[in-house]
Amino acid sequence: MSAFRPRRGQQLLRPHAALLLGEWFTAQRLLMLLLTLFVAVAIVYPLYQVLWRSLIVDGSWSLGNYVAVFLRPANYVALWNTLWVSVIATGLSVVIGTLAAFVVQRTDVPHKGLLSVLLVLPFAIPPLFSAIGWVQLAGPVGLFTQWWRELFGAAPPWNIYSPGGIIFVLAVTNYPFVFITVSGALARMDSSLEEAARTSGVGPARIMRDITLPLVRPAILGGALLAFVSSIDNFGIPAVLGMRAQFYVLTTRIYEALTIPNMPLATAMSVLLVLVAIVCLVAFRRLEGSRGQYAVIAGKSVTPNVIRLGRARPWVLLGLYLSLVVIVLMPVFALVLTSLLRFWGADLSLDNVTLRHYTAVLNQSGARRGIVNSLILAPAAATLIVLVASMIAYLNVKARQRGAGLLDGIATVPFALPGSVIGVAMILAWSNPAFGPTLYGTLWILLAGYVMRYMAFGLQSTRNTLQQIHDSLEEAAWTSGAGRFRAIRDITLPLLRPGMLAGWVLIFISAFNELTVSVLIWTTGAETIGVWIFLMQDSGFTGRAAALAVLTLPVILLLYLLTQWLTKLEARRRERAAGTSRS
Structure with a gap:
């Protein structure tokens, strides 16, 4: 831990600083243990279930x-x-x-x-x-x-x-x-x-x-x-x-x-x-x-x-x-x-323009439930992923905690997996789990699927941002008497916030209309917007499917434009910082 070695000419750690350092190491180990358990339950266990169940026939290996x-x-x-x-x-x-x-x-x-x-x-x-x-x-x-x-x-x-x-x-x-x-x-x-x-x-x-x-x-x-x-x-x-x-x-x-x-x-x-x-x-x-x-x-x-x-x-x-x-x-x-025509293929005239598809969608209890469920699941998944990913990335990039790099790599594996595989993994892991509650048939299994599918998005955005924050900033705060927690709160976290926000928006957009995982694990009462659009289209209600899609597009596009604006803002900030350092 080079960040905690006294430099030449510095005094040894004061007693209260040594106490803070000991508390940090204890908290760091505890955090590493909790994150390892989270990754094991959320990612490793479902993937193990897919491989194991594929090799079991009538209770024996086959x-x-x-x-x-x-x-x-x-x-x-x-x-x-x-x-x-x-x-x-x-x-x-x-x-x-x-x-x-x-x-x-x-x-x-x-x-x-x-x-x-x-x-x-x-x-x-x-x-x-x-x-x-x-x-x-x-x-x-x-x-x-x-x-x-x-x-x-x-x-x-x-x-x-x-x-x-x-x-x-x-x-x-x-x-x-x-x-x-x-x-x-x-x-x-x-x-x-x-x-x-x-x-x-x-x-x-x-x-x-x-x-x-x-x-x-x-x-x-x-x-x-x-x-x-x-x-x-x-x-x-x-x-x-x-x-x-x-x-x-x-x-x-x-x-x-x-x-x-x-x-x-x-x-x-x-x-x-x-x-x-x-x-x-x-x-x-x-x-x-x-x-x-x-x-x-x-x-x-x-x-x-x-x-x-x-x-x-x-x-x-x-x-x-x-x-x-x-x-x-x-x-x-x-x-x-x-979404505005009376029926699919109608002539393009004002007589055939209607809002009845929007009315039907908004009056349909299942579609309304799908909208509410997506508005719950997308921000919940984005928030949980960003928080967990930020802690894993910090332990890996800044604290250099042993095993954090492996944890980062394991959490990134689902990015290379097809969504249908993750959907099957959720069914196998949580329909009759060896431990914990049964999540199948509830919204929680969808949340678990989104967390597994999009964890790599949060890790990528937070890891890249942390790698751009120089270690000397935290070192200066620590040598000035601030504890590690205060240095994180006052220095690292504000600098990490743009990356966290960009990752949050990207995950929200991806999860808001997710279909590949959701269509495999949804149940009555736990539908999402993507599932309802697919079901309406598949059942021949083309106008209603289009109306529900149109209702969700403004949310996606606004968040997408927000991400573009944040990216440009961060690029300008880096250019100004580079110009200041050169001068």
């Missing part, structure tokens, strides 16, 4: 559950569908995200701030909403379908209820992962190699192909990994667009197995889905190669080269805005329009 999985051709088909659909959707996400990042970061296109916000907006819209929006646009009686028939007098060449529809919606939903990672790499990359090639007479297209893209390859692969994991984890899009066409992936097969119910089959398929995620993670890491191979991102301030678009500038800008209108704004517009 691979019978896995044999049952592989003996059913439908499961082979679902596994294959999961892989090829996710791979193609990820490839499209990489193309869209990389091109958009290059245009925004490396060209003189105007409105870069607005474009950056709009390009990452799909990240704030739940995938279920996107799927429903695209059904309203390109479904059998969707807006695009009607326009096509009026223009050409024939059926459109697309079918939204198909693998192609799933791939397209997954791609336009997940490309922000690639855009965010590649934009960050392009903004920080030293452009000297590009400048050398340009002065040698090499054209922009060849520079991008031979220099820029290879140098940002790790960022592209990192974004692709996130997009791929999100694709294999997604339930809402394959459920809305695939189940009607009898096209199943692993997440929808697990959901179907639980509705039978066939828990052993669902458990074995969950482990299979985890193995798919792990194999793909290893494959992506191998593709990245060694880290030093691409070490051209400078630690100093760099000014990226900007390509002058010339006469193509207005056309590129127009293409970007048209793409954003179609990909981002039109699905939201379709949701709003569908």
Whole structure:
């Protein structure tokens, strides 16, 4: 503990300081013990249940559950569908995200701030909403379908209820992962190699192909990994667009197995889905190669080269805005329009505009209960996660408590797990637990699922913030006679607060309309907004599903904009601090 060693010329600890130090060590060990118990109960125990139950048949060890999985051709088909659909959707996400990042970061296109916000907006819209929006646009009686028939007098060449529809919606939903990672790499990359090639007479297209893209390859692969994991984890899009066409992936097969119910089959398929995620993670890491191979991102301030678009500038800008209108704004517009029409597919006239879907949703006791439950669960999960994550991150980063790093790593594991696996883990762990109360059938099991699913979000935001707080600040407070608790309260906590708030907002947005976990473990009386929207859409009440989605969108978008504002505010604060230190 270097923070507590007296420096040269300092006196030894005074008796009261030594007493405070002893109290801190005692509290630190106690806190570490409590956090270890929390992680063991909330994360390790449910995951152990999934693995153990998948290997037990009639009370004895057996691979019978896995044999049952592989003996059913439908499961082979679902596994294959999961892989090829996710791979193609990820490839499209990489193309869209990389091109958009290059245009925004490396060209003189105007409105870069607005474009950056709009390009990452799909990240704030739940995938279920996107799927429903695209059904309203390109479904059998969707807006695009009607326009096509009026223009050409024939059926459109697309079918939204198909693998192609799933791939397209997954791609336009997940490309922000690639855009965010590649934009960050392009903004920080030293452009000297590009400048050398340009002065040698090499054209922009060849520079991008031979220099820029290879140098940002790790960022592209990192974004692709996130997009791929999100694709294999997604339930809402394959459920809305695939189940009607009898096209199943692993997440929808697990959901179907639980509705039978066939828990052993669902458990074995969950482990299979985890193995798919792990194999793909290893494959992506191998593709990245060694880290030093691409070490051209400078630690100093760099000014990226900007390509002058010339006469193509207005056309590129127009293409970007048209793409954003179609990909981002039109699905939201379709949701709003569908929620206002008397019935799905009605003519666009004032006579067909009505608020009865909103009235029906607000008068339906189950939907109101779902809204209330989500308003309880989302802030509760966000608050609990941020508090626990802040303590784990502090013990790991600042206190350097032995074992805290391992605790951090274990708590981050669920981030790499598909949500359906976490849902199955919750059922196995808390429907008839070996210890503690039975949570299945209550809101508490949903809270436990959210805590497990989003713990990594809280750890990431608090850990990153703590790493930016220099140890000398606490050391100065301690050597001035302040106890460790007071130093944390008066120095560390105020500096950590922006990271905690950003993590809280991110978790709230994610949990508010969560579906993949909730749809597996909800029961009557414990529904959420995401579950009710899915049930209404699946039951044919399209207008009501759209109305409930529209009612929740303002909350999500406002919190998303708050997160963007906090991020920019923190960036300006760091720039001012850096400028002050240089002067």
